[in-house]
Amino acid sequence: MTVNRQAYVVGAFEHPTRNAPDRSVAKLHAECALGALADAGLTLADVDGYFCAADAPGANPLWMADYLNLKLRWLDGTDSGGCSYLVHLAHAAAAIAAGHCNVALVTLAGRPRSEGLSIGTQMRAADPDRPDEPFDTAYRPTIAAVYGLVARRHMHEYGTTPEQMAWVKVSASRHAQHNPHAFLRKPVTVEDVLASPVIADGIRRHDCCVITDGGGAVVVTRPEIARSLDRPLVRLAGAGETVWTQNGGYIDATRSGAERSGALAFAEAGVTPGDIKYASIYDNFTIMVLIQLEDLGFSAKGTAGRFAAEGNLIAGQGRLPWNTDGGGLCNNHPANRGGMTKLIEAVRQLRGEAHPALQVANCDLALACGPGRVMGNGHGHATVILERE
Numbered sequence: 001m002t003v004n005r006q007a008y009v010v011g012a013f014e015h016p017t018r019n020a021p022d023r024s025v026a027k028l029h030a031e032c033a034l035g036a037l038a039d040a041g042l043t044l045a046d047v048d049g050y051f052c053a054a055d056a057p058g059a060n061p062l063w064m065a066d067y068l069n070l071k072l073r074w075l076d077g078t079d080s081g082g083c084s085y086l087v088h089l090a091h092a093a094a095a096i097a098a099g100h101c102n103v104a105l106v107t108l109a110g111r112p113r114s115e116g117l118s119i120g121t122q123m124r125a126a127d128p129d130r131p132d133e134p135f136d137t138a139y140r141p142t143i144a145a146v147y148g149l150v151a152r153r154h155m156h157e158y159g160t161t162p163e164q165m166a167w168v169k170v171s172a173s174r175h176a177q178h179n180p181h182a183f184l185r186k187p188v189t190v191e192d193v194l195a196s197p198v199i200a201d202g203i204r205r206h207d208c209c210v211i212t213d214g215g216g217a218v219v220v221t222r223p224e225i226a227r228s229l230d231r232p233l234v235r236l237a238g239a240g241e242t243v244w245t246q247n248g249g250y251i252d253a254t255r256s257g258a259e260r261s262g263a264l265a266f267a268e269a270g271v272t273p274g275d276i277k278y279a280s281i282y283d284n285f286t287i288m289v290l291i292q293l294e295d296l297g298f299s300a301k302g303t304a305g306r307f308a309a310e311g312n313l314i315a316g317q318g319r320l321p322w323n324t325d326g327g328g329l330c331n332n333h334p335a336n337r338g339g340m341t342k343l344i345e346a347v348r349q350l351r352g353e354a355h356p357a358l359q360v361a362n363c364d365l366a367l368a369c370g371p372g373r374v375m376g377n378g379h380g381h382a383t384v385i386l387e388r389e
Contacts, residue, residue, distance in 0.1 A: 005268075007093035007104075008226035009234045009386065011040025011219030012347040014325075014340075018183045018332060020213040021114040026057045026067050028109035028215045033068060036217035041229050042103060047219075049074040049101025051092055053084035055110050055215075055335040064107065074101040080241070080380035081372025082282060084108075085218075085340040087382045090239035092220040102222050109215030110335020117211065117336070144208065144285075146374055148200035151287040153253040155202070157302065160290065162204075164305030166193035168286035169206045169329055171313040176326025178355040183210045184330040207286040209328035209338070216340040218347070232351040233389040237271070237365070240264025241382040244375075254302075256288070257381025258295035258369055265367070265383040266297075273297040276385075277363045278349045279320055280342035282370025283327040292369060293320075296383070315358040324349065324358040339382065342368040350388040364388045 013035030020028060029052070037043055047070050052061035054077075061077040074095050080087050085108055092104035154160045170190055176182040188206060196205040226233055242264070244257030266272060273296060281296075283289045290304035298320055299307040312318035325331045325345040328338040346366040348354045365387055372380035 005090065005093040005097050005236055005239065006223050007096045007220050007236050008223060009089070009218050009236070009347050010221050010226050010229050010231050011036040011042065012217070012344045013039055014216040014332065014344045015109070015214040015334070016181045017214050018181065018212040019113050020111055023111070024057070025055070025109050025111055026064065028111070028213070029056065029064050029107045030068060032109055032215040032217035033105055033107050036105070036219045040219045040231060042219060044068055044070060046103045047105045048072055049092060049095055049104035051076045051088035051104060051106040053077065053088070053108070053337075054079040055108055055337060074104070080382065082284070082337040083339045083370045083372035083380050083382040084337065085343060086368060086370060086384050087241050087380070089218065089220060089236060089343060089384055090241065090382070093236045093239070096220065096222045102225060104220040105217065106220065107215065107217040108335060108337060108340040110337070111213045112336050113211050113213045142200070143374055144203055145200040146376055147285040147287060148202035150253045150291070150375055151202035151285075154287060154291065157254055158305070160302070160305040162194060163190055164309045165207060165286040165290065166190040167308040168283065168289045168313065169193050171308065171311070172283065172323055172327045172329040174314055175324045175358055176330035178357050179326050179331055182326040182331040183212050184326070203285060203287070209284045209333045210330065211336065212332050212334055214332055214334035216334065216344050218340070218343060234347055234350045235387045235389055236384060237387040238265040238267070238269025238385040239383065240268070241380070243378065243380050246376070246378050251376050253376055254291060256291050256295050256371060256375055257379060258292040258383065261381045261383040262296040262369065265385050269385040269387070271365060271385065275365055276320070276367045278324070278346065278360045278366040279322050280346045280366070280368040281322060282338050282342055283323060283329045284333070284338060286329070288371065288375065296367070296369065315360065321358070321360045324354050339370045339372070342370055343384070346386055350386055
């Protein structure tokens with residue numbers, strides 16, 4: 001597949017805060033923007049393309065563009081939930097290739113911890129305009145309950161065990177202990193995970209991601225600008241995005257949009273799962289990691305539990321070093337949207353800027369992927385493959 005998407009990630013920044021009661025969402029966006037631009041050696045005056053999703057104040061990227069006083073030629077407010085920022089990277093590259101902008105800024109920020117939001121366990125707000133809402137509302141669905149059902153189905157279909165799911169958290173915690181900004185830095189054991197309280201049948205507390213404030217940003221430019229900056233060259237090699245619909249109610253709860261977005265990204269990049277040196281995989285729940293590993297082709301269907309339990313996700317030990325910042329399970333899940341942090345850690349690995357204990361040797365090809373909204377409820381999914389030149 002030939003796609004004209006020559007663009008480079010030249011700046012990346014993850015906000016160090018995990019609790020920001022003294023900052024507005026707009027200020028967090030601005031601090032992330034300035035951090036990524038400083039990392040690239042650029043300024044707000046250089047930005048002519050801006051990409052932001054519904055985490056913008058008022059769910060309106062125009063307001064953030066005005067707050068930052070950007071002079072834009074291109075604006076994209078696509079919202080696909082947590083994977084929006086992976087989608088934005090691909091859209092920014094396409095806009096650059098089409099000549100719509102030269103320097104694209106992508107930001108994310110939010111304050112769910114300061115605002116006391118229990119996203120996973122609160123009943124989802126009803127949307128009267130969604131046709132299936134009257135059928136769901138009566139059951140008072142929560143995100144944790146949905147993923148508990150997904151976990152139970154995977155267990156039923158493939159014999160996956162809670163112990164195998166626990167290894168996903170164990171792997172993340174072993175990485176998070178090296179991250180001074182991680183929300184949870186203490187390593188946990190399988191026994192710790194299994195002893196944590198049940199949140200929903202099939203899901204325990206340690207199977208769930210953290211709730212944090214903060215944010216992040218990346219800067220994307222055309223090749224000639226990237227080569228003029230004193231930064232490592234990280235190129236977008238392939239990208240895929242999709243909407244994994246409810247299929248009229250005929251849902252396979254063990255399959256995700258990674259099946260489709262991953263295939264598109266691998267085809268565009270001209271590589272296979274075996275070529276990937278490092279993977280950032282969205283980890284809102286441990287079961288979602290296992291399902292994406294299978295759907296991306298890193299593990300055969302029904303075998304990801306064993307794959308994780310064998311230690312294959314642990315940097316320096318396993319076949320697929322994964323979420324070396326601690327991921328959403330231990331490090332950061334700002335605005336309850338994890339796609340941006342997945343992208344940032346992939347960039348760190350490709351630049352050789354990950355923690356020395358976790359830096360993947362000769363890391364020249366990395367993947368970042370994740371869902372948006374809720375699996376089994378019409379979710380989006382995006383996958384990007386990045387290459388170091």
